[in-house]
Amino acid sequence: MRKWGVFFIFFALACGKEMNDESSMIPDPHSYANSGQCVVTHLDWRATVDFTTKQISATATWTIHRKEGNEVVLDAKSLKIDSIFLDNGKPAVFSLEGDDPILGQALRIRLEPETKTISIRYRTTPGAEALQWLMPEQTAGRQHPFLFTQSQAILARTWIPCQDSPGVRFTYTAEVTVPSNLLALMSASNPIEKNESGIYTFEMKQPVPSYLLALTVGDIAFRPVSDRSGVYAEPVTLEAAAWEFADLEKMIAAAEELYGPYLWERYDVIVLPPSFPFGGMENPRLTFVTPTLLAGDRSLTSVIAHELAHSWSGNLVTNKTWNDFWLNEGFTVYFETRIMEKLYGREHSEMLAVLNLHDLETDMREISSGPHPDDTKLKLDLQGRNPDDAATDVAYNKGYFLLRTLEEKYGREKFDAFLRDYFSTYAFSVMDTETFIDVFKTYYREHFNINVEDALFTSWIYSRGLPADFTPPSSDRFAKVEDAARNALEGQDITAATKGWTTQEWLHFLNMLPDTLTQAQLQTLDRLGRFTESGNAEIFSAWSLIAVRNNYSPIREPLRRFLINTGRRKFLTPIYTELAKTPEGRAFAEEVYRAARPNYHFVSTSTIDKVLSFDPPGL
Numbered sequence: 001m002r003k004w005g006v007f008f009i010f011f012a013l014a015c016g017k018e019m020n021d022e023s024s025m026i027p028d029p030h031s032y033a034n035s036g037q038c039v040v041t042h043l044d045w046r047a048t049v050d051f052t053t054k055q056i057s058a059t060a061t062w063t064i065h066r067k068e069g070n071e072v073v074l075d076a077k078s079l080k081i082d083s084i085f086l087d088n089g090k091p092a093v094f095s096l097e098g099d100d101p102i103l104g105q106a107l108r109i110r111l112e113p114e115t116k117t118i119s120i121r122y123r124t125t126p127g128a129e130a131l132q133w134l135m136p137e138q139t140a141g142r143q144h145p146f147l148f149t150q151s152q153a154i155l156a157r158t159w160i161p162c163q164d165s166p167g168v169r170f171t172y173t174a175e176v177t178v179p180s181n182l183l184a185l186m187s188a189s190n191p192i193e194k195n196e197s198g199i200y201t202f203e204m205k206q207p208v209p210s211y212l213l214a215l216t217v218g219d220i221a222f223r224p225v226s227d228r229s230g231v232y233a234e235p236v237t238l239e240a241a242a243w244e245f246a247d248l249e250k251m252i253a254a255a256e257e258l259y260g261p262y263l264w265e266r267y268d269v270i271v272l273p274p275s276f277p278f279g280g281m282e283n284p285r286l287t288f289v290t291p292t293l294l295a296g297d298r299s300l301t302s303v304i305a306h307e308l309a310h311s312w313s314g315n316l317v318t319n320k321t322w323n324d325f326w327l328n329e330g331f332t333v334y335f336e337t338r339i340m341e342k343l344y345g346r347e348h349s350e351m352l353a354v355l356n357l358h359d360l361e362t363d364m365r366e367i368s369s370g371p372h373p374d375d376t377k378l379k380l381d382l383q384g385r386n387p388d389d390a391a392t393d394v395a396y397n398k399g400y401f402l403l404r405t406l407e408e409k410y411g412r413e414k415f416d417a418f419l420r421d422y423f424s425t426y427a428f429s430v431m432d433t434e435t436f437i438d439v440f441k442t443y444y445r446e447h448f449n450i451n452v453e454d455a456l457f458t459s460w461i462y463s464r465g466l467p468a469d470f471t472p473p474s475s476d477r478f479a480k481v482e483d484a485a486r487n488a489l490e491g492q493d494i495t496a497a498t499k500g501w502t503t504q505e506w507l508h509f510l511n512m513l514p515d516t517l518t519q520a521q522l523q524t525l526d527r528l529g530r531f532t533e534s535g536n537a538e539i540f541s542a543w544s545l546i547a548v549r550n551n552y553s554p555i556r557e558p559l560r561r562f563l564i565n566t567g568r569r570k571f572l573t574p575i576y577t578e579l580a581k582t583p584e585g586r587a588f589a590e591e592v593y594r595a596a597r598p599n600y601h602f603v604s605t606s607t608i609d610k611v612l613s614f615d616p617p618g619l
């Protein structure tokens, strides 16, 4: 792999486009696509969304660029392929091969010498893991059904046959027909209101990888925030969402000032129903977010800064395979933290950094005692595994702390200059870990006459855990929180000390509490922070873990409601894991999970099924 890195640097400097073409020759362990021989360049998608049958029927017409051979290979999973035509109208000879539980099938299509496009008529099936069909009662408005997709990491192939590898980029156009009382949106140019026909057209002019294909359909309204940004949500949520995300434009301006122009024209956000499995998903032009960000005090908007930052790290410079996932997420957490620092000050961003470290250490402890301790390295080997396994705090926060270390070691000015050039040089192309190391070393040598030691990357990227010489972040405000936590545990009334605390200070307070607490201590703490009744999902879930661990019964019913109504995996996984540690907890978890599971997206159920050793119905 290493020699490829050196090879790419040459091409990257010579011609960014060339590098992208060559790089697609590197096999992706999570795709059957033969993009080295024949690569897709444009998608025209014509689709009808039917809520009665919970099915999308579509024609996907792919424009191809052939370098050699007489076939194109796409990824497909749980799709019903009806027919395939070549551009001359002739039916194509094709086969669906294999049926891997993770990867799905290889769709091999025979090409004629002159073939430029292929049209695939197909339907999705109930097994489409990207799609979540919601009944009206699972939405905020409770009147209309809702659909959203989640394609990352390799689920795009369950709703569109495609070369489902982050190394393959294409532009797209689409025409989507939905019931006339609903609005459709994609990761593309979007409508801002419903029309009577229920037919919506879309265009994505900038090439994107398949994991950034996105569609959502529902009773959705729009509110502008600035000329180039706005918020979509169900009508009953719109007001709260627009208030919570009022700083959108300021965030875009801060991001541009840091690392260069925003290249995707518009930046909008849609607040989805609560079953959305992530905090946010960086679908280009239209970030998808969970309603658990609507805390009512704008305290959880760093997720928006994160998804916006992906417009550079990830969506412009994309990890080549999921083994390099830290390049997407570590850069994004770094960028997010810089946006937050610019808008709300260093004191605030340092609190976020300390919380990131806490999350990372918790996750690394868990991973180290599990079957894949090498997952605490930044560079992963996910061959034969679900690439979703890469989505741990290691990619996000160990990646962040490596970049923070590079910044601190050689100076912020140099690092910012490097990042600006990095994002512009490699825009719309892919990056792997080895190439990044070479690019960084070369840049620092040529621009600053600095020789960066290999040992630094070896200890961060190819070794488990955190390096011995890692300097953790610190926060003065958190030091005061730690004093208050000590005093509270000694029985002192700390009400006055907590006055004006932010969400981040409360979270740190909860993180500082010991594993074991008495019922009396729990009651006093709960009176102090009103955690059990908190509407802030971060605080409630952190408190739930403490309450479950210490068998604090008042948490039971609020926790049941929370688990049934929230589909965000980040909250669900630790809570179900903690519950499963005792027989009573496990019984409660299983009972709640049976009721809650239909409200969760596949991304969440695939994780929680494992936590609870749950046998999915029908399998």
Ligand SMILES: [Zn+2]
Pocket (backbone or CB within 6 Å): 306, 310, 328, 329, 332
């Ligand atoms: Zn991210």
